[in-house]
Amino acid sequence: MSDTIAVLGGTGALGRALALRLARSGHPVVLGSRDAGRAQASAAELRETLAAAGTPDARVEGAANEEAAASGEVVLLATPWDESGASIAALAPVLAGRLVVSCINPLGFDAQGPHGLAVAEGSAAEQVAALLPGSTVTAAFHHLSAPSVADLDRDLSGEDVLVCGDDAGALARVVELAAAVTGRPGVEVGALRQARVLEPFTAVVIAVNKRYKTRAGVLMTHVDPTRARA
């Protein structure tokens, strides 16, 4: 039985896109929103898209964030970075005991282009871990482009999802989750603090996209997943 995935910020560009691919691969998905009606409307749209794509049995529901979080064995955070972390902190009790995956990129944009923002805890993922002491926190999916993920005809198997975290079992689960999204297992890149590198690197990807009018992905060459040390 596939894990149920809750996607907080599930009405947004990345959340909807990840939900589509995870549901297509057989995971029940619950979109979370600050407004339950908005989440239900998004879920209905995604069910239509999935039915049109030949997967009418795919399961996507919508709920208020708290209810969504309570129903997910794995909870993706696909919300904008917020220095206060208030909306995440409010969910600490319900997220306790769950595997949380932060997709959050704290980015700014100015005349010189995109850039990483300073985060007091080091990274958004570490901030999330501090706000959710009862959860197991990992970080992944920073460098995927939401429109590419939402395009179900697009082959993403040439892109790597870089995954970091401090719990080996959690990392292994997120590596598999990445495969459900892209068709290619995620690549473990080390401890949660590596998010200090992964998150602002997204500014590089966005700058490349703008310069070359593309949707670039990240690829680590010469990595054989079967050779990962136990």
Ligand SMILES: NC(=O)c1ccc[n+]([C@@H]2O[C@H](COP(=O)([O-])OP(=O)(O)OC[C@H]3O[C@@H](n4cnc5c(N)ncnc54)[C@H](OP(=O)(O)O)[C@@H]3O)[C@@H](O)[C@H]2O)c1
């Ligand atoms: N877009 C991409 O291609 C992409 C790729 C990789 C990573 N990311 C990261 O993923 C996250 C989401 O990106 P996105 O482009 O999908 O963002 P988005 O569309 O701006 O926002 C996602 C959702 O977050 C909810 N939200 C907004 N402000 C919130 C707040 N203060 N507290 C709680 N929920 C709030 C909204 O849902 P409700 O109003 O329904 O609650 C919104 O639909 C960001 O951290 C981004 O850096 C994005």
